[in-house]
Amino acid sequence: MILFKDEFKVFFDDLQLKKISDQCLRTSLNAFNVNNGNIPKWTIALDALKAMPKGKIELNEPYISINQNSLDSEILESAFKKLLPWRKGPFMFNNLKLESEWQGDLKWKRLQKHITPLKNRRVLDVGAGNGYFTLRMAMEGAKKVLGIEPFLLFNYQYAAIKSLISNEINVMLLPIRLEEMPSSATFDSVFSMGVLYHQRSHMEHLLKLKDMMAPGAELILETLVVEGPKGYVLIPEGRYAQMRNVHCLPSIETLKSWLADANFNNIKVVDISKTSPKEQRRTEWIGDNAASLEDFLDPSDPSLTKEGYPAPTRVIIICNN
Template identity: 85%
Template sequence: MILFTDEFRLFFNDSSLQEIADKCLKISLDAFNVNNGNIPKWTIALDELKAIPKGEIGLNEPYIRIDQNGADPIELERAFKRLLPWRKGPFRFNNLKLESEWQGDFKWKRLQKHISPLKNRRVLDVGAGNGYFTLRMAMEGAKKALGIEPFLLFNYQYAAIKSLVNKDINAMLLPIRLEEMPKLSIFDTVFSMGVLYHQRSHMEHLLQLKDMMVPGAELILETLVVEGPNGYSLIPDGRYAQMRNVHCLPSVETLKSWLVDAKFKNIKVIDISKTSPEEQRRTEWIGDNAASLEDFLDPSDSSLTKEGHPAPTRVIIICNN
């Protein structure tokens, strides 16, 4: 079990977060106690990393960097490779570069100058993966940066990273789904990035996000979109870019209308970018199943997916509760 109650209580030692602490702790402990055959391997990785000296965390763009005196790079690599695949990052540990599939720095740079400063804000990162962006939020000065991510491997990856840091960084990742979170208006900034298109009900997701936000709070929404007029959406029949569970890709105008219907205000499109092979790429850190963006596109026409849909394009929208 990788969630230590003391660490949890330290993070939730906050007047607002204490209101949801008990329920979040119960859900998290239940999640970590599931029967998963990979847990022994992941636990070995954590034990190996806990024996390595802790170090300072910092930013060496595009990497989140942790430097430890005397750490053996071979030991570091062996431990981190027990936790494959690494989707979000990248990270750097001394001279070891953990090149994740996604170059998260690309996305962060697209939104960083447009959002309200995170300093002293309570921040929720929904669908946080291994916490790369949650850590970036904490490093921007967030009072508390809470990531929620139900996929257990990503929680172990986050625990592995944090086990090497020598100080508290006001960040935490928990194995919780948004719909399981207590419905209390707590957070000043909420991020939902790469989540909406996996939802069967887009409106339910938007309203669940709204439930977590204090009046005037800021939502940063990033999702896949397609070209088209207001009212148009692509509903893939089967996979989209080899991804399962992609339910709906709206046009930008359709997405904005959804946000209006959910009573969000001050809706601003700050970026529309086609995903590039530089941002999402094949690396040794995604394991034996090393397919990535280039493998998901039509080999004769990179503007289309293998299924014949428009290639991935993502929008970032900022709005207020």
């Protein structure tokens, strides 16, 4: 099933986006050309949701909410539970609360006051997960918000939410990796949140983000950091806080120097926050026996991960190209 087919043409009917439309389409179609044993189950969930009445998307802090009197909570819950685990959110459908592992509104609150307002801007959300933040960006009045996320389950979760929305909203999520995007100075605001530490080459990631930025655009970069002087980078051996594929945790000064090396300007650190068990928590929406932050930390010293590294701290940096 191609999740985005109906909307693609309408979304890319835009002076700037037209230039990257063909390659985005080809790459996205390719991404669905896989044998994934979960797709039948995800498709059943999506078909059930598509058949339901639609409602207006609104903010009902801390939830993104969709209200429609005749939505049947039992059908909704059963469909959404076929799409576990829900990492990003939270969402609410009438009074059904989908409490995702991450309380995403907390990150949004940390950055919202610092960014250039998104109204009428073209926005790229790299590593968008299920599109929780992509939707928040669109709800700020952006002209177009494109989320890119290679993990197929998260594309299905996004399609599930989107299928319940009645109002026009200029947003789209596609199964594309940043490296696969056609380089094009298209977007006025580019977000890379929680993605840099998963990259084997941090410089390639930063340079590619820059390639996507229109003249005078803004980059919002959020990533894990550790304390240390300029030049210091922690390269975890094996897992970090039980996560595989964590390749680099720079000090803030190191990260700023990487951005300067990539020729970014006006580099501002706007927030440094330790991840708390309020923000990343165990909920029924991440599945049975699932673990979350508290299980990833050393029980005798929560300032350390189970592997003995400093517990997760994230920085938000804003800069221009």
